[in-house]
Amino acid sequence: MNDFERLAELLLPDIDKDPSYYEDKFPARNLGEGVRVTRVAPSPTGYLHLGTLFVSLINRLVADSTGGIFFTRIEDTDKKREVEGGIADIINGVKHFGIKIDEGFVEPDREEGAYGPYKQSMRAEIYQCYAKSLIKQGLAYPCFCTEEDLAATRAIQEANKIRTGYHGEFAKHRNITVDEAEALIKEGKPFVVRLKSPGSEENKVIFDDGIKGKIEMPENDEDFVILKSDGIPTYHFAHAVDDHLMGTTHVIRGDEWISSTPKHLQLFKLLGFKAPKYVHVSPIMKLDNGAKRKISKRKDPEAAVHFFAEQGYPAESVIEYLMTIAASDFEDWRRANPTEDYKKFKFNIKKMSASGALFDTDKLNDVSKTVISRMKVDEVVTRLLDWAKEYDPEFYEILQKDVDRAKAIYNIDRENPKPRKDIIKWSDAKNYAEYMFTELYKPCFELPTHISTESAVKILEAYKTAYDPTHDNSQWFETIKSICPAANFATDTKAYKAEPEKYAGSPGDASTIIRVSITGRTNTPDLCSIMKVLGYDTCIARIDAAIAHFKTV
Numbered sequence: 001m002n003d004f005e006r007l008a009e010l011l012l013p014d015i016d017k018d019p020s021y022y023e024d025k026f027p028a029r030n031l032g033e034g035v036r037v038t039r040v041a042p043s044p045t046g047y048l049h050l051g052t053l054f055v056s057l058i059n060r061l062v063a064d065s066t067g068g069i070f071f072t073r074i075e076d077t078d079k080k081r082e083v084e085g086g087i088a089d090i091i092n093g094v095k096h097f098g099i100k101i102d103e104g105f106v107e108p109d110r111e112e113g114a115y116g117p118y119k120q121s122m123r124a125e126i127y128q129c130y131a132k133s134l135i136k137q138g139l140a141y142p143c144f145c146t147e148e149d150l151a152a153t154r155a156i157q158e159a160n161k162i163r164t165g166y167h168g169e170f171a172k173h174r175n176i177t178v179d180e181a182e183a184l185i186k187e188g189k190p191f192v193v194r195l196k197s198p199g200s201e202e203n204k205v206i207f208d209d210g211i212k213g214k215i216e217m218p219e220n221d222e223d224f225v226i227l228k229s230d231g232i233p234t235y236h237f238a239h240a241v242d243d244h245l246m247g248t249t250h251v252i253r254g255d256e257w258i259s260s261t262p263k264h265l266q267l268f269k270l271l272g273f274k275a276p277k278y279v280h281v282s283p284i285m286k287l288d289n290g291a292k293r294k295i296s297k298r299k300d301p302e303a304a305v306h307f308f309a310e311q312g313y314p315a316e317s318v319i320e321y322l323m324t325i326a327a328s329d330f331e332d333w334r335r336a337n338p339t340e341d342y343k344k345f346k347f348n349i350k351k352m353s354a355s356g357a358l359f360d361t362d363k364l365n366d367v368s369k370t371v372i373s374r375m376k377v378d379e380v381v382t383r384l385l386d387w388a389k390e391y392d393p394e395f396y397e398i399l400q401k402d403v404d405r406a407k408a409i410y411n412i413d414r415e416n417p418k419p420r421k422d423i424i425k426w427s428d429a430k431n432y433a434e435y436m437f438t439e440l441y442k443p444c445f446e447l448p449t450h451i452s453t454e455s456a457v458k459i460l461e462a463y464k465t466a467y468d469p470t471h472d473n474s475q476w477f478e479t480i481k482s483i484c485p486a487a488n489f490a491t492d493t494k495a496y497k498a499e500p501e502k503y504a505g506s507p508g509d510a511s512t513i514i515r516v517s518i519t520g521r522t523n524t525p526d527l528c529s530i531m532k533v534l535g536y537d538t539c540i541a542r543i544d545a546a547i548a549h550f551k552t553v
Contacts, residue, residue: 044086048093210279312426517546
């Protein structure tokens with residue numbers, strides 16, 4: 001047994017397997033040439049972030065483009081930052097937005113697949129096995145430096161304007177002997193395991209990024225930590241071991257990891273693994289005082305996908321919007337295929353922007369209006385009920401009293417060739433139709449400034465006599481025109497426009513008076529349809545209230 005092997009046994013005596021055991025246990029996937037295996041590997045340190053959802057969508061699209069596999073892995077090695085319920089929030093969130101998970105954590109409490117466990121805290125022995133192999137080869141070693149030691153080294157480097165880090169002459173334990181290590185262990189000194197980097201900052205590493213193209217960076221020369229003092233790996237080491245054993249072909253992640261890629265490529269090489277393809281996705285940005293910045297958990301409510309659920313954006317609205325960010329040619333495809341499932345779009349990673357896209361609330365709202373306008377009324381009301389039950393219980397109670405009536409309300413103007421796009425999200429639905437519900441209706445008799453209250457009274461009194469709830473739209477408007485002379489309103493819009501000074505108003509003004517009296521608004525969906533749903537008695541009662549009001553002002 002040579003010194004390196006003795007050192008490996010000293011440091012990790014309980015690890016009795018070598019890498020060949022795990023290579024046999026987790027054989028290479030036999031999926032065919034060009035089939036892509038992607039993954040998302042979040043840490044359960046909080047809610048599902050919009051950036052994580054976006055990267056999950058890209059991973060799913062890339063896998064689907066070749067009939068591949070998308071899996072989830074939980075990177076929970078930082079137990080101090082882990083949040084209770086974090087895994088459930090992430091997995092349920094990804095599924096809520098319709099992103100199918102093939103393998104890994106398919107449910108918060110259920111894993112599927114032959115390459116598990118898919119939680120890093122359950123894979124400690126695997127990482128330690130590969131770390132032990134590196135130690136045996138002289139490619140890794142124990143470091144007994146304390147935080148104080150590292151801080152002192154950093155202070156010296158900064159004072160001398162030297163690049164900080166554990167490298168070169170500052171790698172204190174790089175050449176530690178077995179006897180020295182054994183003595184320190186007997187003293188009870190904790191240690192980490194560091195990679196003995198063969199790199200030099202003077203050399204360059206070149207790799208082809210799937211979005212950003214050719215990237216050239218200094219080679220890693222830092223002896224970075226691969227196992228922490230508790231035997232748990234750092235992200236760098238776990239990433240290399242896991243993505244090798246799990247057969248990941250494409251690592252698609254945020255571009256904040258570009259700076260770590262030289263470390264990762266070095267690890268793959270030293271471990272004898274084939275490196276995956278790297279794809280670094282630019283972050284979603286926000287404008288802040290005229291400057292772009294990455295969307296922030298602390299500053300931006302929409303950074304948490306809970307925001308979209310609470311506001312009532314349909315999941316497909318959010319995904320549809322993210323697709324416009326993900327692919328520069330998606331909007332052209334959508335215009336040509338207005339009703340197709342977005343999954344039929346041929347996604348090409350090369351079409352992604354190399355710079356971060358700005359989060360555009362107006363665009364999201366425009367997308368969402370279109371998504372909701374295409375829904376059948378049964379789906380609208382079902383989904384509205386689901387949302388209201390959780391986020392607006394009072395409105396839910398009103399809706400569920402008469403679901404058929406709710407469907408009639410939200411079906412007004414929905415079946416037109418060009419349906420109205422008034423509802424952006426489910427939280428808009430109450431205000432959109434509150435005048436239809438007795439419990440929510442708030443009278444408002446504010447007329448356009450050019451219509452007098454005297455004219456309003458005359459129109460309403462004439463309409464009460466002429467109103468027939470059985471009339472269809474054309475008959476209803478003929479009735480409006482028939483009552484216009486009672487208030488000196490023109491019976492024809494063209495005539496009014498030709499000589500406006502001759503009349504007190506137009507047929508449109510007459511219908512506005514009725515609209516305001518019944519709904520409290522000057523702009524609504526089709527008024528004839530509204531009145532049919534409200535019913536004759538309610539409409540007459542509201543007209544009477546309006547007449548009484550206008551007579552007193």
